[in-house]
Amino acid sequence: EPEVTQTPSHQVTQMGQEVILRCVPISNHLYFYWYRQILGQKVEFLVSFYNNEISEKSEIFDDQFSVERPDGSNFTLKIRSTKLEDSAMYFCASSKSRDWSEQYFGPGTRLTVT
Amino acid sequence: DQQVKQNSPSLSVQEGRISILNCDYTNSMFDYFLWYKKYPAEGPTFLISISSIKDKNEDGRFTVFLNKSAKHLSLHIVPSQPGDSAVYFCAARFNAGGTSYGKLTFGQGTILTVHP
Numbered sequence: 001e002p003e004v005t006q007t008p009s010h011q012v013t014q015m016g017q018e019v020i021l022r023c024v025p026i027s028n029h030l031y032f033y034w035y036r037q038i039l040g041q042k043v044e045f046l047v048s049f050y051n052n053e054i055s056e057k058s059e060i061f062d063d064q065f066s067v068e069r070p071d072g073s074n075f076t077l078k079i080r081s082t083k084l085e086d087s088a089m090y091f092c093a094s095s096k097s098r099d100w101s102e103q104y105f106g107p108g109t110r111l112t113v114t
Numbered sequence: 115d116q117q118v119k120q121n122s123p124s125l126s127v128q129e130g131r132i133s134i135l136n137c138d139y140t141n142s143m144f145d146y147f148l149w150y151k152k153y154p155a156e157g158p159t160f161l162i163s164i165s166s167i168k169d170k171n172e173d174g175r176f177t178v179f180l181n182k183s184a185k186h187l188s189l190h191i192v193p194s195q196p197g198d199s200a201v202y203f204c205a206a207r208f209n210a211g212g213t214s215y216g217k218l219t220f221g222q223g224t225i226l227t228v229h230p
Contacts, residue, residue, distance in 0.1 A: 004157070031216055043158065043203065043220040056217055091157050098216050102148055105157035 002026045004106035006092050012112045013082055021077045021109045023092030032075045033093040033103060034067065036060070043091070049075065050098070082113045117141045118206050120221035129230050133191040137204035137221050140185060144206035148218070149178060149189045152201045161202075162189070194228045201225050 005024045013019050025032050034046040047057040049067050066078045075094075079086055089110050093103040119138045127133045135149075145166035150158035164171040164178045164187070171178050177190045191198055202225075205218040 006157075033216065033218075035218070042222050043205075043218075045217045045219070048216050058217070093157075095216060099146075101216075102160045102163055103216065103218060104160060105150075107155070107157045 002028075004092055004094055004104055006090075006106035006109050008109060009107065010110045010112070012114065015084060015113055016081050019079050019082055019111065021079075021090050021092075021111070023075045023077070023106055024073050025075055025092065025094030026104055027073070029094035029096050029104075031055075031095045031098055031101075031103075032067075032069070033095075034077045035091045035093060035105075036088040037091070037108075038085075038088040046077075079111075082111075084113050087111055087113045117144075118204060118219050118221040120202075120204060120224050122224050123222070124225040124227070126227045126229065127194045129196055129228055130193045133189075133194045133198065133226055133228065135189040135191075135202050135204075135224050135226065137187045137189075138185060139187075139206050141206070141219075142185065143208050144219075146207050147178070147180060147187050148205045148207075149176075150203045150205060151198075152203060152223070158203060191226075194226075196228045196230050199226055199228050 007022045032049040035043050037043045045058050047061045048055045064080045068076050089108045091108045092106040095101045095103045148163040149161040152158045162173050162176045162178050164180050180187045201223045203223045204221045
């Protein structure tokens, strides 16, 4: 069964450093998403991506964040200068279509900023 | 952001009995609802969904009920099994040609424990 994969599973970085979280969505999916879950809190939407551009983003997704689909398979989330409050589980998701279509999530990357 | 709420942090059920997980929402613009299951150190796994034009959707042991007038949905698991023990999230989205491109708004989750 096709699945969304994410690497690394755990990333530890120092405050102010740049990190790139990587995702390989399901191959025939067209819509891609990043969510995060801070420990003890809800899963929160960050950004959606379609047709090589951001289609929607949340207030959390400020200038420190960027997304890219550098080739036909990878989808990345970059945080330019990490802050302590960026520590969270980051989930990538993908879906076939925008409407009436479930999103499939990857296993997540645990980001720890020290 | 309290647009989707799961008011029960936890639920404990005996194996073989019914588990009922509840979810309330406030935004009447939501018209597609999903339930996800999550094990520790894993991503959310899609379980079942329902659109606002229906009031019930069934898939094996899982049934989701939607009461639009009450802005309430519930997930029934019958019979419950120990392997169902996980965190269950409901999620909602705006849909069908609107300006949203699929953003899911999640509830806080309910920890389900099914005892053998």
